[in-house]
Amino acid sequence: MKQVLSVLVQNQPGVLVRVASMFSRRGFNIDSLAVGVTQDPDYSRITAVVCGDQATVDQVIKQLDKIVEVVAIQNLSHTSSVTRGLALLKVRANERRTEVLKLAEVFRANVVDIQENSLTLEVNGDDEKINALAELLMPFGLLEMIRTGLIGLTRGDNTIYKCEEIDEND
Amino acid sequence: MKMSGAKAIVECLLEQGVDTVFGYPGGMILPLYDALHDTTALRHVLTVHEQGAAHAADGYARASGRVGVCIATSGPGATNLVTGLATAYMDSVPVVAITGQVPTDVIGQDAFQEIDIVGMTMAVTKHNFQVKDVNKLPEVIRYAFRIARSGRPGPVLVDVPRNVQTAKIDFYNLSPQCEGEWHLGAGSINLIDEAVKAIKEAEQPAIIIGGGVINAEAHNEIKSLAEHLHMPVVSTLMGLGGFPGSHPLFLGMTGLHGHKAANNVIHNADTILAIGCRFSDRVTGDREQYGAQKTVIHIDVDPAEIDKNVMAHIGIAGDLKKILIMLNERAAAKDFTNWWEVIRAWQTDLEIEVDESRLNAPLVMQNIVEQTKGIDTIFVTDVGQHQMWAAQYLKIEKPRTWLTSGGLGTMGFGLPAAMGAQFAMPDKKVIHFAGDGGMKMTGNELYTIAANCLPIISIIINNQGLGMIRQLQHAFYNKRYTACILPSKVDFTMYAKSFGIHGVNVDTLAEFKTAFRRALQSKQPEVIVVNIASENLVTPMMLPGASLDDYVDL
Known part of the structure; x- marks a missing residue:
C-alpha cells in the first residue's frame, strides 16, 4: 500500500539528509521524495510516498515527528487531496510521429522539444496517469524518461499549518 | 557584553x-x-x-x-x-x-x-x-x-x-528555559481508563519496567502503583534500580539472561503493564509470541516506541509520572493470591544455585551485596558475562545507582563511565566491574582516575578471555572457540601499580572478602582482580529470538 506524506520542515541545511537517512536507516521503503521551498523561506516541504502496511506508515510518521526540524506531518492519503508529479519522456518519433502527438494530446502532454527522429513530452498528473502514458509510448521507443517525486496538497481550506496547530493543542 | x-x-x-x-x-x-x-x-x-x-x-x-x-x-x-x-x-x-x-x-x-x-x-x-x-x-x-x-x-x-x-x-545571559509542562490530554485519560479496565479484568498481571522509569524519575510512582495493586514487578537490564531490588514484589531481571521466575511471570501473564521500556529483542525474544494471548499496556515518553517492536493493545505516550499517578488513582486493588502462589513456587523452584566450590562471579556479587549494605553505592559495569552476573546478583535498590551500556553493549564503557559518575557524585562509593577484555579496551583511563585521585573500586572479573563470546561459541558454534582466548600476559595489579593505584589479585572468596573490605575503607582508587575459571557460563540463557520459556541447554 502506498501513502503520501507531506512534511513541513524548517529550512535548515541538512534537513533533507536527516529525513532521507532516517528512511534508509530504519529500513522504510519510499517510492519518491520531493522537496521544495514554500511561500515562507524559513520552511520547506517534503513529500514522501511511502510503501508499507498501516503499522509501518504509522511508525514512519512517528519517526519523522522525532526529527527536530520537522514541524508538521500530513497524511494526504487519509484526506481528500490532489497529488501531481511531472515527467519528461523522450520518444522515438519519425514515421509514427502523428500517433505520438495524438496520444500526447489525449494526455494533455506538452511537446517541449522536437527533432527529426525524436520528441520530448512533458506531462503532469498523478502516478497512474504518468504510468499510463509511459506504457502507451513504450511501443514507439521510449528513449528516456525522468520524473519528479509526487507533490500534493489537501483539497479545501485545510492546510498543513492548521494541522500543526491541532498538534500543539493536543 | x-x-x-x-x-x-x-x-x-x-x-x-x-x-x-x-x-x-x-x-x-x-x-x-x-x-x-x-x-x-x-x-x-x-x-x-x-x-x-x-x-x-x-x-x-x-x-x-x-x-x-x-x-x-x-x-x-x-x-x-x-x-x-x-x-x-x-x-x-x-x-x-x-x-x-x-x-x-x-x-x-x-x-x-x-x-x-x-x-x-x-x-x-x-x-x-x-x-x-x-x-x-x-x-x-x-x-x-x-x-x-x-x-x-x-x-x-x-x-x-x-x-x-x-x-x-x-552576549547576554539568559536563564535556562523551562520545559513546557506536559498535560494529560483527553485522549490519554481515555486510554488510562482503558488500562484501568484491563487491569481490573486481569487475573495474572505483571509490571515490566525499563530505563524510561529512571529517566522520568518515576520510581516512587511505580512503587506506589505496584504496592497498591499488589502486582509482580520485573525489570529490563536498563530498568534496574527503578524498583527496589529487595522488595518482595520484585522478581528480578527479565530477558535473555533474566531470572527464570521473572521470565515466567511475563510469559504467563494475561496482562502486562510495560513502563518506560522499548521491548528490545534482548527482552522479548520472539516478538510475535511475546505479546500473544495477553493484553499489552505500553506507557512510554516516546510515542514512536508504542507499536514499534510489540503491538500494544493500549498505548499511552507521555510523562510517566503523571500517567502513573492518574493510573494509581483510578485503578482498584484486586486479589491476585492465586497468581502469587504460582509465582512464589517459581521463585523457590527456579532459584539458581551458586557453586560454592571455587571462586566465581556470582559469589563475588553476593558478597558485595552483603558488604555494601547501608553504603551509598553506584555500580557501573562494562559489557559481557560480568555485566550479566552483576545484573542477576546485585540488588539494585535505587535509581541512578546501576549504570550499564544496555542498548549498544559497548565494551570499554565501564571504567570511563565510573569516572564520570564519581565526578558527579563525589560522596557515593562507585564500584566498577569489568572483564579482562573490556578493561584492556579503556583501562588507560586508570590514568585519569589516578590523576584525580578518584576513590573508585575497580573489580576485574578475570577469566582470561572474552567470556560472552566463548559462551556463544560454546552454545551455538559447537565449542569451536575462536578469538576469545586472552592469554594471561597482563597482571592487572601491576598495570594498576604503573598508575600508582593499589591492586590485588584474589583467587578465593576469603581473599576477595578481605580485599573488598579493605577497598571499601580506602580513600584511594583500588583495583581487585578476581581470577575465575574461563569455563564459567552465565545461566540461565534464553534462546535468542525464541519464546520466553525457551532456554539454551548449556
Missing part, C-alpha cells in the same frame, strides 16, 4: 548549571580551551582518550540526571567521540558534545583534521548542529541542552568552526 564565541560557549555552559566537562584538546578547539582557562567555575577533566570523555559525560549524566558535557577537537577527536555518543543515544542519556571544526572558509576542502562530524553523527545523536554564524552560537548551545534533556533524552552534538569560536558577539 562583547566577547568571543568561545567565551560565550563557556558562559552558556555555566548558565545551564554545568560544573564539569570532560575533554581532550586539539588545534580547532583551542579557542574554547583558552576561554576555559579564565573560569574557575567550570572544572575540565582531561581524559586519556576522547572515547573516555564521551563515556565519562554519559556516566556523569546517568548518575546525576544532569546533562553530561564532553569536548573534542575536529577530525580524530570528533570521531573518537562517536562510540560514546552512540552508547548514550541507545540508552537515552542526555549528553552535549562540543567539537571543534576547521574554519568555515576551508570547510569542504579536506583541510587538516577536517571531518564531517555532523554528517557522521546524524544517526547516533538525537540532533546535531554546525554553527556557522557566531551570533547564533548561544541560542544553539541553549537549544542543544534543551533537546538533550527534554522528552526522551539523548545526546546532541554542536560542531563549532574555529573562526566562529574566535569571532566576537554581543
